[in-house]
Amino acid sequence: MNKQKAIFNYALRLGDNSLVLGHRLAELCSKGPILEEDLALTNMALDHIGRAQAFLGYAAQVEGKNKTADDLAYKRAERSFYNNLIMELPDKDFAATIARQLLVSSFEYFLYTELMKSKDETIAAISAKAVKEVRYHLAHSSDWTCRLGEGTAVSHEKMQNALNDLWMFTGELFEMNDADAILIKEGIAIDLNSIKQQWLEHVNGVILEATLTLPSSDFMQTGSRKGIHTEYLGHILSEMQYLQRAYPTAQW
């Protein structure tokens, strides 16, 4: 793998995470528990889709095959998607949405804060914009984790169950492959091990404040770095890519 291929792979990974999570959040439009929260989740969906557009656009540019961000989003098959599995999981209930937002936003906060220093100017610039959005996502999900954790016996139980269910998907966020090795040397990517402890401490802090318990299971799911996904991604893509596949070259 050369440097160009590594950047392509890395930008795809960041873009796919944003795209798939953005799609999941967008699915909640009109299904929020109250109107205000509905709009909050939809705003976050748009933040993610905007970021996906930036990263996938950059990936297309680096690849140099005359493709666009839309080509990468709508014309790739499941096995060529590199988003982490946690992004594609369905939202069982509001607690599941909040738990995923907490775990992912904390990760994104530390990731993009570090990537602002990337020697790749485009990645650094997208990251600088992302950090502002993520700070809000993190405040939003942390506050809700506390409200649900300290709310009623039912909300506490649902929040704890949601964290327990998602925990085995967190290890994958920190996995690295050849692309990381090449880009870390170039000062473009970061060593994900370097933010793992901060992430754990932050998540643990919120969980404790919410009177919840940090899940203790060590078993971790894996696959996305190789394009191996849960059964849910295919369903997302069949819906998201339907129009481009049914009417190729259709435009707004």
Place this chain on the structure above:
Amino acid sequence: MATDTQLDLWEVFIQPKSGNRYAHAGSIHASDKKMAIQNARDIYTRRGEGTSIWVVPSNCIIASDPNDEDMLFEPSNDKVYRHPTFYEMPEGAKNI
């Protein structure tokens, strides 16, 4: 009126930019101060409407009684001399 089941009501005031006055934008539901600011942000500043937000619990606002409209506001209607339109502007005063 149907019972409102959606958390407490808050009034939202938005300042378009630093130095401007805060204007009432509307209301939102929230269970606490933080959520009120976040919900106000998500609903009323999505298109760059503001740079600062105030939220006030709606029940903290004391409103005049509509039945007192005559007493409170009617008397001022025939006092045109209270408008500063009877003064001649000195020439050269540009910023009045």
